[in-house]
Amino acid sequence: MVNRHRVIIVDDEPLARDELGAMLNSQHLDFDVVAAVENTAKAWELMQEDESIEGLFLDIDIQTESKRAGLDFALNLNRLLVKPWVVFISGYSEYAVEAFQSFPVNYLVKPVDQGSLASVLQWIRIHSEDRPKKTGRINIRHRRQDAHGEFVYITEWVNHDEILYIQKNAGVGTVKIGLIDGEVLDGVNSTLKEWEALGFFQIHRRNLVNLAHVRREMPRVGENTVYKVGFKNSPLELDIGPDYLLLFRVELRKL
Structure with a gap:
């Protein structure tokens, strides 16, 4: 049985959301895109409603919130007892050092290429069983x-x-x-x-x-x-x- 990974894409750019969603849906069928939303508030609302969400593809500079909204959101997620994994997707590399303080899986710079994405997803597949579960x-x-x-x-x-x-x-x-x-x-x-x-x-x-x-x-x-x-x-x-x-x-x- 294929282990499916339920994820959310968080990015204020519609084209970026669509492109990443298309890459996941066409070539990585074990990753289910539950939703693609434009801000962290909507992402948090979905996470509260659906406890099966495992991870986030998260933009950092979200214009409707702040230049580092995604980074602040990831840091707050670290307070959760069972944390979702985070892959940062950003158009800038300047936040990379600070971003890794929130212990993400990785940091990908836009435009995301297939090879980099595939490497990150393979790491998630291998290590997903190591993540703590609610009964673990x-x-x-x-x-x-x-x-x-x-x-x-x-x-x-x-x-x-x-x-x-x-x-x-x-x-x-x-x-x-x-x-x-x-x-x-x-x-x-x-x-x-x-x-x-x-x-x-x-x-x-x-x-x-x-x-x-x-x-x-x-x-x-x-x-x-x-x-x-x-x-x-x-x-x-x-x-x-x-x-x-x-x-x-x-x-x-x-x-």
Whole structure:
């Protein structure tokens, strides 16, 4: 079975969009052009609606937004937990050095020739299976104290099934991630909504859990209207918000 790659072309020049789309549709049939749009706002809207989009062919200088709109968009995409790959398509080479700070697959200068495009697409085909999926490995940047007591940020890959819960930190825009071995990754710059999109289930305004590790619900000690989640291989317990209890019970019955 052919592995198909769903992509978006983002370029404010209609001719450039049409030419690249024609090259992909005629000679690289395993790349499905979901849409060819003129700005990053429309690209983001499509990505929100269709989680199967794997990559972007992205212009940098988008006249209706800014001279570096594509570059800024790519840098913001790096904040996502599961990031699309990006191939920059630009009429200028001056942005190349800065563009590679967003870790794109490549940077192609217009007009794009068939040979350069074919090389880039072949690299994507070979490495596409290495990309983290929603049920696979997740790239997490978190805060840790070093040997000198200083806080530093490190990045590591964590398997989806290693995660027990995600909890929003009070008063700041970060979360902490509890792993099944008891380790806690703190200071992760992301939102609960991003983690919910990766398959974790919300049980409280501050808590998401990995349902695969949930053992049962139980009343808080001394009460019969407030409930907690108990886990299979951890003594940890987390509160269930009253607004989330009914849906949580429905999900438990499916397990």
